[in-house]
Amino acid sequence: MNAPLFPLFADLNGRAVLVVGGGAVAARKVEALLHAGARPRVGAPELAPSLRALADAGRIEWLPGRFTPDWLAEDIWLVVAATDDVAVNQATASASGERRLFVNVVDDAQLSRFHLPAVVERGPLQIAISSGGGAPMVARHVRRRIEELFDDSWGRLTELLGRKRAHIRARFPDTAARRRFFDRLLEGPLPGLLRRGQRAAAEDALRHALAGEAPAAAGSVMLVGAGSGDPGLLTLGALRALNQADVILHDRLVSAEVLQLARRDAERIEVGKSARGHSTRQEHIHALMLEHARAGRRVVRLKGGDAFVFGRGGEELQFLRAHGIPYEVVPGITAALACAAHAGIPLTHRDHAQQLRLVTAHCRDSLDTLDWPALAAPRQTLVFYMGVAALAHIRTQLLDAGLPAATPFALVENGSRAEQRVVTGQLRQLAEAAERHRVQSPALLVVGDVAALADELHWFGDAPLHAAAPSLSAPTTTPTLADAA
Structure with missing residues (x-):
């Protein structure tokens, strides 16, 4: 078994590095070297257009021709062989070794004396991974x-800790004490303040920590949008939050696949609402957030779709601010975007719709407050959330407001999930089509000319079902049009 590589970060700023090869692979290596401040010297008979542009701009030096040992001048610090010619690579490696120069031969571990790792870079923080x-x-x-x-x-x-390094070392000259300080600091509020972009508050937190003032328990709440159920639609921010959570308060419609991505030992508490059956009162959700945050836990309030689109996220943030609880918001892909995209429905289209309206149809009271004549205006798309139980009422109001009975609609059930179904038809058929195909929540209603494009542009799951034809795959259970928040 070969000995492991010795990890090393090289300071190449202002130093000459020879790159043998002038193609696309060499161009990638040159780009990385320039990023590190090196002075690349590229030897090759011809240069790729990107490399020629760098040479013309004076950012690299070109050595035209095939490799010769003369290219290994005394000012060269490293060598990279990036050609597709095995003989040239071998000659480069051999000549470099004779001069005690570290050489990397792309895709040839045996000839290489150093390896270029995969790198994650976050400002001055670099994480290198090598196999x-x-x-x-x-x-x-x-x-x-x-x-x-x-x-x-x-x-x-x-960057902040680097600037304060001298202060930290002076305050904690003992290595063990300094290590304990960093452990406390990084488990405290400082990282969260920087994540929220509150640099001045972060500076204050570090100053207090250096003065020996212990911060309060670092409890917080992250309001996270879980999207429509497909875990592939989670943002990186949502995934990070799930991996950091101590407690997850999740809606009923957050999919099991999304929850499986969370930290294994996080406590999971369902706090969903439903028009039928058990529901969690909003006041109880507030109390749970407050209880766990005050206990110093990192709480993720995980909501289907996006918390700020009919998700009561604003109310929850107002509660948290009133009680002095730090919070962050990670947006999610709201159902209108995810479900429409998976149904092949563009919500706006140059030929059909220049406006988009998102409407909540959760209850009769909210529907009665809507401006139905404005919703019936032409050349726009309407998306109704939580409206399956009110389809007949929605149809009546739109028809009475003047929307043509032939206006296309699409019902997207379980949008973006494996069990997705799409039902299309004309507005006059809406309620009967939902009954015939036994549409159940979660389902989204799209009304407007763009809805007709579902038949043409569908790409995910089965082809749309049509209002006039019964579904052969419909469930055999008693139909229900109940919807959930």
Whole structure:
């Protein structure tokens, strides 16, 4: 078994590095070297257009021709062989070794004396991953996983602590004491302040920590949008939050697949609402957030879709601010975007719709307050959330307001999930089509000319069902049009 590589970060700022090769691979290596402040010297018979542009701009030096040992001048610090000619690569490696120069031969671990790792970079913080040259795809996969866990605030944290390094060392000259200080600091409020972009507050927190003032328990709440159920639609911010959570307060419609991505030992509490059956009162959700945050826990309030689109996120933030609880918001892909996209429905279209209206149809009272004549205006798309139980009322109001009975509609049930179904038809058929196909929540209603494009542009799941034809795959249970919040 080969000995492990010795990890090393090289300071190449202002130093000459020889790159042998003038193609696309060499161009990628040159780009990385320029980023590190090196002075690349590129030797090759011809240069790729990007490299020629760099040479013309004076950012690299071109050595035209095939490799000769003369290229290994005394000012060269490192060598990279990036050609597709095995003989040239071998000659470069051999000549470099004779001069005790470290050489990397792209895709040839045996000839290489140093390896270029996969790198995650967050400002001054760099995380390098290497497989020893044996399995670079594994290193790239690990890099993607680490990218998910470390956001840009880690760079700001590294920069801040780097600026205060002398103060920290003077305050804690003992290494063990300094290590304990950093452990307390990084578990405290400082990282969260930087994540929220509150740099002045972060500076104050560090100053208090250096003065020996212990911060209160670092409890907080992150309001996270879980999207429409497909875990592939989660943002990186949402994934990071789920991996950091101590407690997750999640809606009923957050999918099991999304919850499986959360930290394994996080406490999960369902706090969903439903028009039928058990519901959690909003006041109880507030109390749970307050209880766990005051106990110093990192709470994730996980909502289907986006918390600020009919998700009562604003009310929850007002409650948290009133009680002095730090909070963050991670937006999610709201159901209108996710469900329409998976049904092949563009919500706006140059030929059909220049406006988009998102409407909540959760209860009869909210429907009666809507401006129905404005909703019946032409050349727009209407998206009704939580409206399955009120389809007959929605149809009546739109028809009475003047929307043509032939206006296309699409009902998207379980949008973006494996069990997605789409029902299309004309507005006059809406309620009967939902009954015939036994549409159940969660389902989204799209009304407008763009809804007809579902038949033409569908790409996910089965083809749309039509209002006039019964569904062969409809469930055999008693139909229900109940919807949930």
